[in-house]
Amino acid sequence: AQSVAQPEDQVNVAEGNPLTVKCTYSVSGNPYLFWYVQYPNRGLQFLLKYITGDNLVKGSYGFEAEFNKSQTSFHLKKPSALVSDSALYFCAVSPGGGYNKLIFGAGTRLAVHP
Amino acid sequence: GAGVSQTPSNKVTEKGKYVELRCDPISGHTALYWYRQSLGQGPEFLIYFQGTGAADDSGLPNDRFFAVRPEGSVSTLKIQRTERGDSAVYLCASSLTSGGISGANVLTFGAGSRLTVL
Numbered sequence: 271a272q273s274v275a276q277p278e279d280q281v282n283v284a285e286g287n288p289l290t291v292k293c294t295y296s297v298s299g300n301p302y303l304f305w306y307v308q309y310p311n312r313g314l315q316f317l318l319k320y321i322t323g324d325n326l327v328k329g330s331y332g333f334e335a336e337f338n339k340s341q342t343s344f345h346l347k348k349p350s351a352l353v354s355d356s357a358l359y360f361c362a363v364s365p366g367g368g369y370n371k372l373i374f375g376a377g378t379r380l381a382v383h384p
Numbered sequence: 385g386a387g388v389s390q391t392p393s394n395k396v397t398e399k400g401k402y403v404e405l406r407c408d409p410i411s412g413h414t415a416l417y418w419y420r421q422s423l424g425q426g427p428e429f430l431i432y433f434q435g436t437g438a439a440d441d442s443g444l445p446n447d448r449f450f451a452v453r454p455e456g457s458v459s460t461l462k463i464q465r466t467e468r469g470d471s472a473v474y475l476c477a478s479s480l481t482s483g484g485i486s487g488a489n490v491l492t493f494g495a496g497s498r499l500t501v502l
Contacts, residue, residue, distance in 0.1 A: 304490075312495055313388065314427070314491075316491070319490065360427070370432075371432060371443075374419075376426050
């Protein structure tokens with residue numbers, strides 16, 4: 271079955287430190303991979319996506335993610351966290367070749383402390 | 385409009401009642417999606433429209449759930465004989481098109497409609 275795993279319910283990091291939010295997936299073929307962020311009472315907002323090409327993709331607000339095909343991972347990273355980055359982060363995969371029937375992970379809550 | 389608009393933002397109903405949730409996508413977006421997000425979980429796919437037709441409704445949990453998009457723009461998700469287990473946030477998203485590499489099109493989500501069934 272196709273699935274996305276976010277192994278950490280919550281990640282805590284001090285402001286200014288690097289952050290990593292983990293994501294692994296199980297999808298056949300060549301998937302498209304996405305990260306979305308959700309702030310309270312707001313819709314999911316797109317951060318970045320991997321389609322093909324360079325394994326390191328850069329997105330909004332200084333976030334980046336690295337696609338690792340052998341480990342089937344797509345971890346989200348940022349070199350220096352801000353308190354305003356505190357939110358709920360979702361990894362999602364589209365099986366590819368068709369429409370965006372996205373499969374989402376359960377989400378990871380990021381808490382950045384001053 | 386500038387974004388995806390969903391109404392109502394909150395709906396409280398009693399078990400057994402009928403509910404309609406409305407989604408107004410971004411103008412010009414031909415693809416429209418409904419997802420359901422239960423507490424502590426990621427969004428789950430319900431149904432996808434390309435234009436007026438439901439191209440994939442495989443995520444609808446049962447025949448109490450139905451969605452329409454008669455003019456290829458606004459969509460309504462309809463839930464009959466609501467049950468307490470239907471309580472969730474219902475998310476609508478739209479994108480420019482879909483299929484092939486455009487399956488990588490970014491979805492723009494609305495803020496959601498929170499449904500509570502008492």
